[in-house]
Amino acid sequence: MEENKVYRQVLAYIEEGIKCGSITTGKRLPTEREIAGVLHVSRASVREALCILDDMGIIECVRGSGNFLTGMSEKGYARLLHMDIQMGMVTRKEANHIRAVMEKDAFSQILDRQIEIDLDQMRELLEQMNIFYIPESLEAIKSF
Numbered sequence: 001m002e003e004n005k006v007y008r009q010v011l012a013y014i015e016e017g018i019k020c021g022s023i024t025t026g027k028r029l030p031t032e033r034e035i036a037g038v039l040h041v042s043r044a045s046v047r048e049a050l051c052i053l054d055d056m057g058i059i060e061c062v063r064g065s066g067n068f069l070t071g072m073s074e075k076g077y078a079r080l081l082h083m084d085i086q087m088g089m090v091t092r093k094e095a096n097h098i099r100a101v102m103e104k105d106a107f108s109q110i111l112d113r114q115i116e117i118d119l120d121q122m123r124e125l126l127e128q129m130n131i132f133y134i135p136e137s138l139e140a141i142k143s144f
Contacts, residue, residue: 006041010049013039018069025071029059055079 013035017023030038032046039046050067053059056079059067081098084090090098 006045007049007052009039009041010035010046011052014049014053023069025069028066028068031066 014023014029017029023029029035029050032043032050035041035046036043050059050061054061054067057070060070061067081090081095085092085095
């Protein structure tokens with residue numbers, strides 16, 4: 001497998017744009033043509049990178065309008081974790097642990113920012129999640 005795939009240059013370019021603030025949540029990304037011109041790569045390579053980011057939920061591709069940074073990459077995390085489980089790289093127990101750690105951190109941030117939450121609504125949301133609902137998650141929330 002080739003190590004220096006061109007689409008990785010495009011991903012790095014977009015990541016750098018996010019990091020330096022030239023690409024922000026909700027804003028349109030540069031066009032495929034603009035990115036291809038800056039990086040001196042084909043539009044096909046740019047399109048491949050954008051498809052990856054769209055599939056991960058990092059951007060939303062809106063036909064005729066452009067590509068927009070969503071700020072919602074949870075879809076990508078869920079898909080990656082699910083694939084790791086399917087390939088036997090992560091056990092369900094490890095996945096539950098990863099999820100519990102992430103949830104605890106998320107709720108810690110909610111509390112730090114003093115955002116009001118409804119525990120019944122949070123219970124409902126956890127039950128609706130399509131990845132490995134574990135009752136311990138709600139207990140971890142309540143223990144905060």
